[in-house]
Amino acid sequence: xxxxxxxxxxxxxxxxxxxxxxxxxxxxxxxxxxxxxxxxxxxxxxxxxxxxxxxxxxxxxxxxxxxxxxxxxxxxxxxxxxxxxxxxxxxxxxxxxxxxxxxxxxxxxxxxxxxxxxxxxxxxxxxxxxxxxxxxxxxxxxxxxxxxxxxxxxxxxxxxxxxxxxxxxxxxxxxxxxxxxxxxxxxxxxxxxxxxxxxxxxxxxxxxxxxxxxxxxxxxxxxxxxxxxxxxxxxxxxxxxxxxxxxxxxxxxxxxxxxxxxxxxxxxxxxxxxxxxxxxxxxxxxxxxxxxxxxxxxxxxxxxxxxxxxxxxxxxxxxxxxxxxxxxxxxxxxxxxxxxxxxxxxxxxxxxxxxxxxxxxxxxxxxxxxxxxxxxxxxxxxxx
Amino acid sequence: xxxxxxxxxxxxxxxxxxxxxxxxxxxxxxxxxxxxxxxxxxxxxxxxxxxxxxxxxxxxxxxxxxxxxxxxxxxxxxxxxxxxxxxxxxxxxxxxxxxxxxxxxxxxxxxxxxxxxxxxxxxxxxxxxxxxxxxxxxxxxxxxxxxxxxxxxxxxxxxxxxxxxxxxxxxxxxxxxxxxxxxxxxxxxxxxxxxxxxxxxxxxxxxxxxxxxxxxxxxxxxxxxxxxxxxxxxxxxxxxxxxxxxxxxxxxxxxxxxxxxxxxxxxxxxxxxxxxxxxxxxxxxxxxxxxxxxxxxxxxxxxxxxxxxxxxxxxxxxxxxxxxxxxxxxxxxxxxxxxxxxxxxxxxxxxxxxxxxxxxxxxxxxxxxxxxxxxxxxxxxxxxxxxxxxxxxxxxxxxxxxxxxxxxxxxxxxxxxxxxxxxxxxxxxxxxxxxxxxxxxxxxxxxxxxxxxxxxxxxxxxxxxxxxxx
Numbered sequence: 050x051x052x053x054x055x056x057x058x059x060x061x062x063x064x065x066x067x068x069x070x071x072x073x074x075x076x077x078x079x080x081x082x083x084x085x086x087x088x089x090x091x092x093x094x095x096x097x098x099x100x101x102x103x104x105x106x107x108x109x110x111x112x113x114x115x116x117x118x119x120x121x122x123x124x125x126x127x128x129x130x131x132x133x134x135x136x137x138x139x140x141x142x143x144x145x146x147x148x149x150x151x152x153x154x155x156x157x158x159x160x161x162x163x164x165x166x167x168x169x170x171x172x173x174x175x176x177x178x179x180x181x182x183x184x185x186x187x188x189x190x191x192x193x194x195x196x197x198x199x200x201x202x203x204x205x206x207x208x209x210x211x212x213x214x215x216x217x218x219x220x221x222x223x224x225x226x227x228x229x230x231x232x233x234x235x236x237x238x239x240x241x242x243x244x245x246x247x248x249x250x251x252x253x254x255x256x257x258x259x260x261x262x263x264x265x266x267x268x269x270x271x272x273x274x275x276x277x278x279x280x281x282x283x284x285x286x287x288x289x290x291x292x293x294x295x296x297x298x299x300x301x302x303x304x305x306x307x308x309x310x311x312x313x314x315x316x317x318x319x320x321x322x323x324x325x326x327x328x329x330x331x332x333x334x335x336x337x338x339x340x341x342x343x344x345x346x347x348x349x350x351x352x353x354x355x356x357x358x359x360x361x362x363x364x365x366x367x368x369x370x371x372x373x374x375x376x377x378x379x380x381x382x383x384x385x386x387x388x389x390x391x392x393x394x395x396x397x398x399x400x401x402x403x404x405x406x407x408x409x410x411x412x413x414x415x416x417x418x419x420x421x422x423x424x425x426x427x428x429x430x431x432x433x
Numbered sequence: 434x435x436x437x438x439x440x441x442x443x444x445x446x447x448x449x450x451x452x453x454x455x456x457x458x459x460x461x462x463x464x465x466x467x468x469x470x471x472x473x474x475x476x477x478x479x480x481x482x483x484x485x486x487x488x489x490x491x492x493x494x495x496x497x498x499x500x501x502x503x504x505x506x507x508x509x510x511x512x513x514x515x516x517x518x519x520x521x522x523x524x525x526x527x528x529x530x531x532x533x534x535x536x537x538x539x540x541x542x543x544x545x546x547x548x549x550x551x552x553x554x555x556x557x558x559x560x561x562x563x564x565x566x567x568x569x570x571x572x573x574x575x576x577x578x579x580x581x582x583x584x585x586x587x588x589x590x591x592x593x594x595x596x597x598x599x600x601x602x603x604x605x606x607x608x609x610x611x612x613x614x615x616x617x618x619x620x621x622x623x624x625x626x627x628x629x630x631x632x633x634x635x636x637x638x639x640x641x642x643x644x645x646x647x648x649x650x651x652x653x654x655x656x657x658x659x660x661x662x663x664x665x666x667x668x669x670x671x672x673x674x675x676x677x678x679x680x681x682x683x684x685x686x687x688x689x690x691x692x693x694x695x696x697x698x699x700x701x702x703x704x705x706x707x708x709x710x711x712x713x714x715x716x717x718x719x720x721x722x723x724x725x726x727x728x729x730x731x732x733x734x735x736x737x738x739x740x741x742x743x744x745x746x747x748x749x750x751x752x753x754x755x756x757x758x759x760x761x762x763x764x765x766x767x768x769x770x771x772x773x774x775x776x777x778x779x780x781x782x783x784x785x786x787x788x789x790x791x792x793x794x795x796x797x798x799x800x801x802x803x804x805x806x807x808x809x810x811x812x813x814x815x816x817x818x819x820x821x822x823x824x825x826x827x828x829x830x831x832x833x834x835x836x837x838x839x840x841x842x843x844x845x846x847x848x849x850x851x852x853x854x855x856x857x858x859x860x861x862x863x864x865x866x867x868x869x870x871x872x873x874x875x876x877x878x879x880x881x882x883x884x885x886x887x888x889x890x891x892x893x894x895x896x897x898x899x900x901x902x903x
Contacts, residue, residue: 113855114855115855115856115859116852116853116855116856117844117845117848117851117852117853117854117855118873119580119845119846119848119851120848120852149636149637149638150636151611152610152611152637152848152849152852153848155636155637155638155849156848156849156852156853158638159641159819159820159853159856160856162640162641162821163641163856168640170638170639170640171638172636172637172638173636174634174635174636175607175611175614175632175634175636176607176632176633176634179661181654181657181658181661182634185636185654189638347611347615349607349614349615349618349632349634350618351618352618352619352622353622377579378579378580378848379579380579380580380581380611380612380615380848381611381612381615383575383576383579383581384574384575384581384612384615384616384619385619387574387575387576387619387623388574388619388622388623391574391623404578
């Protein structure tokens with residue numbers, strides 16, 4: 050699909066584009082995490098850039114002299130590339146906004162600050178059912194708005210914010226529609242491409258993006274599926290598939306399955322809910338981001354609701370098996386995995402846990418391939 | 434013979450002869466419930482306790498006895514619950530004022546405990562036998578490979594094994610790590626639907642160097658969270674605590690804290706009068722509520738203070754005068770050989786950073802309101818705040834107690850407390866120009882880091898320190 054390649058090209062050349070924009074005086078704002086609303090960054094006239102890299106072992110290792118090694122390789126990667134001197138984006142950033150919903154993110158923020166990078170923390174209390182926690186997050190967004198206004202010199206007016214919300218909602222709508230095409234068997238787009246597509250949406254100008262997503266949607270509706278009718282349908286679940294961390298999704302689809310749906314907390318757009326564009330827009334944003342989307346694993350309570358959501362995905366997307374993609378030492382996801390595994394067993398849904406420290410050498414890929422192949426084979430047999 | 438080893442154990446842990454009739458059968462019952470064999474008790478009596486604790490001191494024996502009594506009491510929690518006593522659990526670290534205030538208000542109607550702490554401490558420090566609990570958790574949903582915390586595994590395992598009952602309410606604090614509160618959600622969904630919890634959290638979102646107790650908005654938020662949590666707990670168990678009770682507890686706590694600080698001062702005298710492991714349990718009284726009360730801990734502390742002062746006056750030390758001494762981030766008696774290995778190599782690690790208080794911590798609160806006072810106190814505590822502020826506090830402690838350097842690490846299991854040590858070490862080294870060391874390890878349990886594995890590291894640190902001090 051040409052459009053996917055065009056989008057991939059935009060992602061690849063994003064650092065150069067950011068550099069050009071910075072040279073023109075536009076502020077560049079990096080951010081970590083799904084609770085940092087891009088809407089606010091766009092509305093301030095700054096350019097957002099999601100920090101979400103992963104998939105290579107060297108960057109997390111570069112952080113070990115500064116952090117406990119039993120920390121998430123994903124979090125460590127967000128500064129690891131910079132420490133290795135191979136991150137073209139971080140030196141360009143005028144501000145890095147880090148959501149602090151868990152220890153891994155907060156320690157990442159510590160390191161950004163330790164290395165004198167311009168950092169702002171956005172506190173996200175995990176005890177989300179309380180009004181004081183909701184208010185805490187809202188106040189954090191208000192502080193973020195003020196910081197962005199000071200940084201960019203632009204007021205985030207109601208009109209600008211409304212425009213920004215509407216624009217990103219269109220992106221979410223289109224992604225949702227494309228994702229829903231995967232409810233058919235065989236689907237016209239697989240998860241490997243869909244995750245790439247999701248990633249691309251974080252690095253494109255929304256106007257360009259909306260046009261391209263529209264075109265892609267129309268094309269996919271008509272196109273023939275690259276998968277065969279009997280292809281087993283997999284739900285890929287876990288914390289995150291970072292930008293560049295494509296070995297496992299590709300392996301799953303190369304092995305004869307299709308990722309028909311994802312259930313990931315980070316690195317994908319949460320498309321289900323939109324912020325209302327009437328009334329107090331800041332309150333609306335806070336409510337949408339904090340309360341109305343599926344809670345991430347760190348929230349408490351979260352797991353029961355997340356299991357219910359998974360069950361809906363399994364039903365709606367006619368899932369044959371679940372692959373849990375876990376990053377090493379992510380202790381909360383490790384606990385959740387046991388709960389989900391038990392639930393899947395009760396539902397007689399095949400379940401495979403894959404753990405990664407981004408070590409994808411030839412020696413590591415061999416056993417990984419065998420595990421995925423065996424799992425897909427068993428899912429196929431069950432399906433037949 | 435069988436009776437003797439248990440009697441010996443109780444005598445060794447400070448029980449008086451007149452207490453034997455009451456406690457011996459209770460201890461036998463408790464030890465059986467905990468899975469301790471006579472061989473295990475014999476090992477404690479003949480090897481573990483004499484090797485690591487200054488049993489010649491009555492204060493230390495009594496201190497150990499407080500933990501034994503509390504553990505016996507904990508194993509009776511199922512009976513308490515059956516009789517209608519409300520069961521309230523918590524997890525470490527938490528401000529224990531609220532738990533004690535419940536106990537002061539309704540001593541016979543409520544049972545308070547941080548159960549994993551007592552089991553972990555007693556089973557590993559006394560018997561070196563925590564592993565069966567950890568393995569139980571590991572084979573039933575909390576995998577070995579992810580380096581989960583031993584406390585969380587233990588809490589889950591002792592519920593699974595029926596050693597403790599479901600709580601009426603478990604007020605869990607996620608002011609530090611994420612894993613502890615989420616473990617309770619895990620227990621409830623995976624094993625025990627009756628495991629009722631109330632969670633209180635505080636995001637780690639303060640910039641490096643922020644003096645968090647002076648950020649009024651933060652103090653207020655934390656105070657609101659504590660008030661909200663405590664009110665929910667009271668509502669759940671139907672016990673109303675007057676605010677005066679919290680104030681009363683704060684006074685009791687401050688009195689105890691002042692005495693522990695005095696012990697801290699004595700421990701840092703040259704020559705070091707007491708080995709590090711012996712007195713360490715006293716600090717637990719600052720953070721962990723005893724259902725049996727703090728009074729017996731305080732009595733033991735009074736005796737220990739008197740005895741240690743005598744040693745100081747006589748200039749008796751466990752190390753030669755002038756021996757180098759290092760501040761350690763946290764020394765746990767659960768892996769007592771670490772401190773012993775330092776001491777055997779001529780270097781003292783008399784105090785744990787995490788537990789000694791700064792001048793500001795000992796200062797009375799700026800607030801009348803007990804929740805604001807508790808919140809302020811929490812945000813003055815080094816382990817609870819951002820590494821920039823924490824480093825400042827560590828430097829003060831190093832100066833106050835005249836340490837020659839510092840040891841970080843041994844906290845691999847904690848994604849909050851353990852994850853900042855590398856940059857903390859750099860900050861402290863930059864400010865003090867003193868040597869700072871890092872040891873990878875786990876001070877709750879030593880299945881992965883045996884003495885053989887750490888010996889070279891510890892011996893090297895000691896050699897460096899001795900050369901520097903020579």
